[in-house]
Amino acid sequence: MTVTIRDVARASGVHVSTVSRTFSAPHMVNAATRTRVLTVAEELGYRPNRAARALTTGRTHNLGLIVADIANPFFPPLIKAAHAAARQRDYHLFVADTDEEPAAEEELVQAFSKQVDGVVLCSPRSSNKALERLAERVPFVVINRRLRGAATVLMDVGHGARLAVEHLAGLGHRRVALVSGPAGSWTSAEIRAAAEQVPGVELAVIGPNAPTERGGFAAAGRVRDAGVTGVLAYNDLVAIGLIEGLGDLGLSVPADVSVVGIDDIVPGRLNRPKLTTVAMPTAAAGRLAVDLLIQEVSATTSLETRLVVRDSTAAPR
Amino acid sequence: MTVTIRDVARASGVHVSTVSRTFSAPHMVNAATRTRVLTVAEELGYRPNRAARALTTGRTHNLGLIVADIANPFFPPLIKAAHAAARQRDYHLFVADTDEEPAAEEELVQAFSKQVDGVVLCSPRSSNKALERLAERVPFVVINRRLRGAATVLMDVGHGARLAVEHLAGLGHRRVALVSGPAGSWTSAEIRAAAEQVPGVELAVIGPNAPTERGGFAAAGRVRDAGVTGVLAYNDLVAIGLIEGLGDLGLSVPADVSVVGIDDIVPGRLNRPKLTTVAMPTAAAGRLAVDLLIQEVSATTSLETRLVVRDSTAAPR
DNA sequence: TTCAAGACTGCAAACAGTTGCACTAAACCT
DNA sequence: AGGTTTAGTGCAACTGTTTGCAGTCTTGAA
Numbered sequence: 179m180t181v182t183i184r185d186v187a188r189a190s191g192v193h194v195s196t197v198s199r200t201f202s203a204p205h206m207v208n209a210a211t212r213t214r215v216l217t218v219a220e221e222l223g224y225r226p227n228r229a230a231r232a233l234t235t236g237r238t239h240n241l242g243l244i245v246a247d248i249a250n251p252f253f254p255p256l257i258k259a260a261h262a263a264a265r266q267r268d269y270h271l272f273v274a275d276t277d278e279e280p281a282a283e284e285e286l287v288q289a290f291s292k293q294v295d296g297v298v299l300c301s302p303r304s305s306n307k308a309l310e311r312l313a314e315r316v317p318f319v320v321i322n323r324r325l326r327g328a329a330t331v332l333m334d335v336g337h338g339a340r341l342a343v344e345h346l347a348g349l350g351h352r353r354v355a356l357v358s359g360p361a362g363s364w365t366s367a368e369i370r371a372a373a374e375q376v377p378g379v380e381l382a383v384i385g386p387n388a389p390t391e392r393g394g395f396a397a398a399g400r401v402r403d404a405g406v407t408g409v410l411a412y413n414d415l416v417a418i419g420l421i422e423g424l425g426d427l428g429l430s431v432p433a434d435v436s437v438v439g440i441d442d443i444v445p446g447r448l449n450r451p452k453l454t455t456v457a458m459p460t461a462a463a464g465r466l467a468v469d470l471l472i473q474e475v476s477a478t479t480s481l482e483t484r485l486v487v488r489d490s491t492a493a494p495r
Numbered sequence: 496m497t498v499t500i501r502d503v504a505r506a507s508g509v510h511v512s513t514v515s516r517t518f519s520a521p522h523m524v525n526a527a528t529r530t531r532v533l534t535v536a537e538e539l540g541y542r543p544n545r546a547a548r549a550l551t552t553g554r555t556h557n558l559g560l561i562v563a564d565i566a567n568p569f570f571p572p573l574i575k576a577a578h579a580a581a582r583q584r585d586y587h588l589f590v591a592d593t594d595e596e597p598a599a600e601e602e603l604v605q606a607f608s609k610q611v612d613g614v615v616l617c618s619p620r621s622s623n624k625a626l627e628r629l630a631e632r633v634p635f636v637v638i639n640r641r642l643r644g645a646a647t648v649l650m651d652v653g654h655g656a657r658l659a660v661e662h663l664a665g666l667g668h669r670r671v672a673l674v675s676g677p678a679g680s681w682t683s684a685e686i687r688a689a690a691e692q693v694p695g696v697e698l699a700v701i702g703p704n705a706p707t708e709r710g711g712f713a714a715a716g717r718v719r720d721a722g723v724t725g726v727l728a729y730n731d732l733v734a735i736g737l738i739e740g741l742g743d744l745g746l747s748v749p750a751d752v753s754v755v756g757i758d759d760i761v762p763g764r765l766n767r768p769k770l771t772t773v774a775m776p777t778a779a780a781g782r783l784a785v786d787l788l789i790q791e792v793s794a795t796t797s798l799e800t801r802l803v804v805r806d807s808t809a810a811p812r
Numbered sequence: 813t814t815c816a817a818g819a820c821t822g823c824a825a826a827c828a829g830t831t832g833c834a835c836t837a838a839a840c841c842t
Numbered sequence: 843a844g845g846t847t848t849a850g851t852g853c854a855a856c857t858g859t860t861t862g863c864a865g866t867c868t869t870g871a872a
Contacts, residue, residue, distance in 0.1 A: 182857090183859065195824095195860080198861085203860095211820085227857090227858050229547075229550055232859090233858080248575040249572045249575045254565050261565065272590075273590040292546060293557075421765060422764050447735065449765040512829095512854095516830090523849085543828085547827070549857090551828090551831080552830065552857090
């Protein structure tokens with residue numbers, strides 16, 4: 179049925195251990211036998227059984243990737259890059275989705291634990307306690323969360339936020355609203371801390387809000403009442419909802435209010451206005467995370483973000 | 496180090512086979528011993544090793560999902576739904592990306608073969624021959640490709656295309672262009688076949704084109720020269736690129752030309768014009784594919800599509 | 813010529829589970 | 843009471859591969 183190492187051994191007149199070695203330690207076997215085994219294996223269509231291999235070596239050559247929501251446009255480029263990096267080193271990638279539920283994180287890591295050599299956790303929402311507990315079960319690297327002891331890949335959203343607010347300040351805005359994200363989000367805290375440090379602008383924090391278009395839409399009233407001329411939104415989805423909501427209140431962007439988003443996930447070129455936003459190096463983060471995982475290095479890296487100025491920001495009138 | 500079935504057996508005074516059974520065939524063990532074993536296992540933090548289990552049973556409880564491009568917005572909802580369906584039955588999901596390379600499909604399936612109980616292939620580009628060869632290695636279900644012998648999930652894009660052209664006809668368009676997709680795409684063929692059958696409109700086929708914004712942009716000139724008032728594009732990306740390209744040529748949508756896309760992937764509500772498009776049941780397809788795979792039923796299913804009329808279509812002037 | 817060092821290869825014991833079979837004891841029939 | 847079923851458990855072989863150890867055969871050096 180399925181062809182095993184024994185079939186190859188029999189057909190090529192050597193012991194199974196020799197076959198095993200031609201695959202996992204080629205230099206240990208004579209060149210002649212090696213090629214013989216290899217051709218026989220090829221003929222028979224033999225492929226090593228990774229599960230069996232994992233049993234003895236303890237290494238599965240699988241990685242896990244856990245994100246909050248696969249369908250959130252922020253993640254697919256990250257997943258894609260992670261996959262490419264994994265594939266390049268002959269690893270396979272489990273992808274899982276917590277559906278924004280912190281409890282699912284822990285459960286998924288547990289479930290993965292015996293089947294992967296490591297997992298990358300994107301923007302985890304679990305408590306530090308819980309994460310430390312998980313770290314004992316399986317090596318992991320976190321993206322967008324500071325966690326001592328664990329390898330970490332950060333996208334320097336704080337820097338991006340500062341650039342955004344400075345951009346608004348440069349245009350002449352003096353009062354700026356920060357439409358923040360969900361409570362307890364590391365990213366949201368970073369953004370706020372950075373935005374507050376820009377001199378010359380008064381910051382009104384509005385939130386917490388759901389990190390969705392709906393969340394942004396719902397915040398429109400409070401933004402209007404805050405008497406600001408510029409807004410930094412927690413992410414692009416929020417920015418889009420907000421612009422929509424402001425429109426319903428008779429305020430247009432950027433004429434009446436300037437809005438800048440974060441993430442640069444809005445594709446297509448049909449958007450009016452095109453969103454000024456902070457671009458996040460998601461692909462680089464995904465790639466780097468799996469590289470760190472595979473090489474088992476524990477480092478904390480911070481990736482550059484940059485401001486992309488488009489049409490949703492202008493000088494106040 | 497890692498706690499095995501034997502540790503649990505020793506600690507609870509039973510044989511390993513009993514421990515094994517309390518997990519994989521609970522009804523075969525006495526209620527009292529079962530709870531004892533369970534509590535001991537809990538205390539010790541035992542979790543069955545799936546790789547080892549797979550070795551004897553041949554079932555891994557893993558599934559593979561192969562798509563052309565994870566970052567193409569068409570796929571993430573499908574992946575998410577597939578993941579949810581898998582998770583619900585305690586399966587894990589490998590996700591892989593062929594980067595639009597047909598050869599990668601075969602290689603990935605091969606690589607998965609021993610590690611999954613089945614794989615779902617989205618819109619495969621490999622030849623029928625190649626696919627049949629793969630079918631011998633591992634059970635699979637295909638999405639958006641007709642393949643006899645294999646379980647199949649189709650999204651009835653033909654029906655959607657017909658609705659789209661009928662919609663244009665209903666608005667008064669008499670000459671309509673079909674900006675088609677890549678050569679050899681099953682979807683593209685379906686669309687064309689359906690579109691041609693709508694009475695009262697003359698169809699000009701323009702293509703093949705790359706299924707990207709760039710592809711649509713590049714087709715703008717030929718669309719103008721075709722002397723049409725309406726266009727059905729292979730997908731939304733192409734539609735967006737096309738609208739952009741038409742704009743550069745001084746043609747506005749929908750005033751001068753009506754455009755309808757396919758897929759309904761354009762998120763956000765900022766688009767001007769908002770795209771009239773054919774919505775595809777991607778989530779349902781992902782869910783269904785996984786269900787078919789797990790239940791090992793070989794059926795061919797066709798999922799409904801529907802037309803979403805928005806602002807990129809209007810009566811010709 | 814003898815001995816030590818390599819280079820290959822075989823042997824067999826893991827790895828962490830599952831499962832057909834055999835066994836015991838209790839429950840059920842007649 | 844004797845025989846038969848049934849429930850529960852243990853035994854041991856098996857899954858496909860890796861790997862430490864030991865053996866054989868060359869080689870090279872002294």
